[in-house]
Amino acid sequence: MRTLLLVVLIVAAAILIYLFTQRQFGTEEEVSRPGVEDTTPNQADGDSEEQEALSLPRFDIVRVDRTGFAVIAGLADAESTVELTANGEVIATETAGPDGSWAISTDTPLREGPVELGLRMTTPDGMTVISEQTVIIYVPEREGDNPVILRTTPGGATEVLQRASDPVGALGPLSILSIDYDDGGNVILAGVAEPRSVVQVFADKQPVGQVSADDDGRWELSATIRPGRYTLQIIQLGPDGAPRYAIEVPFEQASLADVQLRDGNVIVQPGNNLWLIARTVYGTGFQYTVIYQENADQIRDPDLIYPGQVFRLPEEEGEDAGDQE
Numbered sequence: 611m612r613t614l615l616l617v618v619l620i621v622a623a624a625i626l627i628y629l630f631t632q633r634q635f636g637t638e639e640e641v642s643r644p645g646v647e648d649t650t651p652n653q654a655d656g657d658s659e660e661q662e663a664l665s666l667p668r669f670d671i672v673r674v675d676r677t678g679f680a681v682i683a684g685l686a687d688a689e690s691t692v693e694l695t696a697n698g699e700v701i702a703t704e705t706a707g708p709d710g711s712w713a714i715s716t717d718t719p720l721r722e723g724p725v726e727l728g729l730r731m732t733t734p735d736g737m738t739v740i741s742e743q744t745v746i747i748y749v750p751e752r753e754g755d756n757p758v759i760l761r762t763t764p765g766g767a768t769e770v771l772q773r774a775s776d777p778v779g780a781l782g783p784l785s786i787l788s789i790d791y792d793d794g795g796n797v798i799l800a801g802v803a804e805p806r807s808v809v810q811v812f813a814d815k816q817p818v819g820q821v822s823a824d825d826d827g828r829w830e831l832s833a834t835i836r837p838g839r840y841t842l843q844i845i846q847l848g849p850d851g852a853p854r855y856a857i858e859v860p861f862e863q864a865s866l867a868d869v870q871l872r873d874g875n876v877i878v879q880p881g882n883n884l885w886l887i888a889r890t891v892y893g894t895g896f897q898y899t900v901i902y903q904e905n906a907d908q909i910r911d912p913d914l915i916y917p918g919q920v921f922r923l924p925e926e927e928g929e930d931a932g933d934q935e
Contacts, residue, residue, distance in 0.1 A: 667731035667741040674757040678719030693730040767800035784855040808847040813840040
């Protein structure tokens with residue numbers, strides 16, 4: 611009995627020592643990233659949302675050649691009727707199979723310029739559902755360029771499915787692909803980095819936030835940034851917490867006066883290093899997307915551009931980019 615009591619006391623003491631040590635010093639991850647909340651979405655929540663979205667019509671594959679002919683495939687409810695719309699007009703109809711899969715090849719090429727594709731599903735019992743997803747395609751007017759293809763979902767980051775041209779230079783494992791924002795200053799940044807690595811984002815060297823890339827190297831960060839012109843610095847940390855890669859890109863939130871929509875509700879403005887896409891979103895007004903072209907000029911040497919502790923977020927709470935005038 612005395613021996614059993616002694617064992618219980620030893621185990622209890624060990625647990626207390628462990629809890630005290632964790633409270634005093636934290637985990638290794640907390641020490642390397644002080645004062646910043648990791649915004650990586652909960653995997654279980656993501657899986658739940660993905661399963662819920664399966665009941666709606668959605669785009670899975672979108673391919674458009676240089677002449678404008680498209681091959682599009684996705685999922686819908688089993689044996690439902692799927693209508694593909696271009697700028698609001700139905701251009702093709704297909705019936706989903708028993709597993710919900712469907713595929714459409716366009717008989718005529720998409721017109722040059724911006725085209726907004728949508729999906730409308732009618733179930734066997736007569737219920738009509740419009741997909742939340744939208745695919746925006748920009749068919750180039752000049753030969754040699756590929757169409758730009760984007761897939762958007764309200765409240766999520768824009769996915770770049772196809773670029774206009776091959777990358778000018780390798781960016782290494784780190785790059786920023788797109789920024790979505792609205793008139794209220796809500797911003798979603800998306801890019802790629804080394805899988806499971808830590809990515810920090812600064813606006814004019816003021817901390818915006820920090821996130822971890824997923825197993826595929828994709829990262830996404832939501833923040834609130836006041837309208838204005840900024841230089842964004844994106845930094846990937848190594849396993850030791852030191853800067854490993856860095857890129858720098860310009861970012862300026864356009865106002866409605868800067869972007870005039872014509873011939874519909876979406877416009878694409880090509881530029882040298884980035885594209886600006888503006889579109890109307892039902893119930894939320896205007897939404898904007900900036901697509902960055904892969905360009906070697908974005909590459910920065912972290913040891914030269916960001917010396918010292920610029921990479922490390924301050925332990926004390928201070929102003930972030932959202933509080934700047």
